[in-house]
Amino acid sequence: MDFDPLSFHETAVQTASHEDVSEMRDLLVETLDAQGADPEVDDAGNTLATREGDADGPHLVLNTHIDTVPPHVPFERDGDVVRGRGSCDAKGPLAALLTAFFGADVETGTLTLAITPDEEVYSTGAAALDLGADGYIVGEPTGLDVCNAAKGRFEGTVTVEGIAAHAAEPASGANAIRAASPVLQAIESYDETVGPPEHDSLGRPTLEPTIIEGGEATNQIPAECRITVDRRSVPPETQQGFREQLEAHLQSWLPESLSISFEYTDRETPFLEAFATPADSDVVAAMQDAGAGEVRPFGAATEASYFAQDAPTVVFGPGVLADDEGAVAHAEREYVRRSDVERAGEIVTAAVEQLLG
Numbered sequence: 001m002d003f004d005p006l007s008f009h010e011t012a013v014q015t016a017s018h019e020d021v022s023e024m025r026d027l028l029v030e031t032l033d034a035q036g037a038d039p040e041v042d043d044a045g046n047t048l049a050t051r052e053g054d055a056d057g058p059h060l061v062l063n064t065h066i067d068t069v070p071p072h073v074p075f076e077r078d079g080d081v082v083r084g085r086g087s088c089d090a091k092g093p094l095a096a097l098l099t100a101f102f103g104a105d106v107e108t109g110t111l112t113l114a115i116t117p118d119e120e121v122y123s124t125g126a127a128a129l130d131l132g133a134d135g136y137i138v139g140e141p142t143g144l145d146v147c148n149a150a151k152g153r154f155e156g157t158v159t160v161e162g163i164a165a166h167a168a169e170p171a172s173g174a175n176a177i178r179a180a181s182p183v184l185q186a187i188e189s190y191d192e193t194v195g196p197p198e199h200d201s202l203g204r205p206t207l208e209p210t211i212i213e214g215g216e217a218t219n220q221i222p223a224e225c226r227i228t229v230d231r232r233s234v235p236p237e238t239q240q241g242f243r244e245q246l247e248a249h250l251q252s253w254l255p256e257s258l259s260i261s262f263e264y265t266d267r268e269t270p271f272l273e274a275f276a277t278p279a280d281s282d283v284v285a286a287m288q289d290a291g292a293g294e295v296r297p298f299g300a301a302t303e304a305s306y307f308a309q310d311a312p313t314v315v316f317g318p319g320v321l322a323d324d325e326g327a328v329a330h331a332e333r334e335y336v337r338r339s340d341v342e343r344a345g346e347i348v349t350a351a352v353e354q355l356l357g
Helices: 005-013 022-034 091-103 124-128 180-193 239-251 282-289 304-308 338-356
Strands: 047-052 055-065 076-078 081-083 108-116 135-139 146-150 152-161 206-214 224-233 259-264 295-298 313-316 335-337
Touching: 005 022, 005 081, 005 091, 005 338, 022 047, 022 108, 055 091, 055 124, 055 304, 055 338, 091 108, 091 135, 091 338, 108 338, 124 304, 135 282, 135 304, 135 338, 146 282, 152 180, 152 239, 180 206, 180 224, 180 239, 239 259, 282 313, 282 338, 304 313, 313 338, 335 338
Parallel strands: 055 108, 055 135, 135 313, 146 295
Antiparallel strands: 047 108, 076 081, 081 335, 146 313, 152 224, 152 259, 206 224
């Protein structure tokens, strides 16, 4: 049976996967079964299928995700444009990767399709994968450019601890909220003093306070103030290295009467580290030879981070995160062009054939 990526894509966009991916995963499994791909669903909910060449060769993985963000936006088609939640993030890329998985001529090595269920929240599916591959093509909306790098994302809370006291006798305590001012200044100065240097393609990292909380009563000197921060990292910074350096830097801005600590937000899986695949790697070259656009960084954190720690990884797909009018992915106006879904499938197919031909 011939695979029709545009028909699959329309059905997928009309299949809600913002609260539960079960129905969408069933559609994917049925599609793979119909093509004789013999799929399996592992304990983490990943949908896996494999094609083997006739000779030894590299192992290439095609990956994207089936979960979307709420709420569900209804499907609509207007000429070349398909609108709806997940149309570009990431059901358009999924349709393109399926085109390549079914249609590429795999002469050597192994081609694996690995579709994850939880990319938008904790990436539990991707974190459970251990495929030992030699390269990864990760489907996300890149406007048909080949993205070989992305910033990482860490999240945690800075806690300032002081001494509670009656507000009428402030000198008898240590006001943790008053310490927020120098701590915020320290956060602002972090990258100027101890952060990593500017990356060639990803630029400078960012460190932004996003939530501040503190105090228990209106007539009490607060003993604690908490500031949540969002870190977008660049290589070579690591999760552990950032924590140690940030704590030391912040402590130097506080008087001895106050203490400070930093803890990462609890999550089941590792945070997404920054990555950069060399522009001259085989997988980047194959994508460019196949007709992909410019080589550039991806604009958002992605679970490609997990794979890039082990093998050259690129991010690629139809659709865009944002256009001249504003946000597209994760927005009420999410859309993708049908012609771009088809073109993305052609590009990935040609790249697979170059790598596994």
